[in-house]
Amino acid sequence: MSMLDQIGREKRRITEQLTRLDAERAKLSDQLNELEIAQRAVRRFGDKAVATKKRIRVPAPKTGPTVGAERAAQGGQQAQGISLGDATLRAVRAHANGASTDALLKHLSRRFGMTVRPNHLGGALHRHQRAGRLENRDQRWYLPR
Numbered sequence: 001m002s003m004l005d006q007i008g009r010e011k012r013r014i015t016e017q018l019t020r021l022d023a024e025r026a027k028l029s030d031q032l033n034e035l036e037i038a039q040r041a042v043r044r045f046g047d048k049a050v051a052t053k054k055r056i057r058v059p060a061p062k063t064g065p066t067v068g069a070e071r072a073a074q075g076g077q078q079a080q081g082i083s084l085g086d087a088t089l090r091a092v093r094a095h096a097n098g099a100s101t102d103a104l105l106k107h108l109s110r111r112f113g114m115t116v117r118p119n120h121l122g123g124a125l126h127r128h129q130r131a132g133r134l135e136n137r138d139q140r141w142y143l144p145r
Helices: 002-050 067-073 084-094 101-112 118-131
Strands: 135-137 140-142
Touching: 084 101, 084 118, 101 118, 118 135
Parallel strands: none
Antiparallel strands: 135 140
């Protein structure tokens, strides 16, 4: 009987420890979200409060390999190295047999580290379609023949 009691006590101890860890993880996750929100607010409004002159914006050079690192540093925001339009064309080009919008969303997330809303992706795809850079056949996107 004492062996079963020891097992029961150990099981309760581990369960309590897991509960404490889950609560701490949730607390830390909330703190991280608050810090990311504050970081975005400072990035958005911090420069405007200090600046007295108009600054001339120079477009950032387009880079490929550091896109994921830039996104991680920005706390989930889109990397500034590549536009959604360019990334969309590259994603369609990577799918030789055509790509559905879901496949494109997954590719953009995996390859470029971009979090894209479906309506924004749809807008980019239709702009490319109107410009003649993409074709839509059977709900799949292709490069023109």
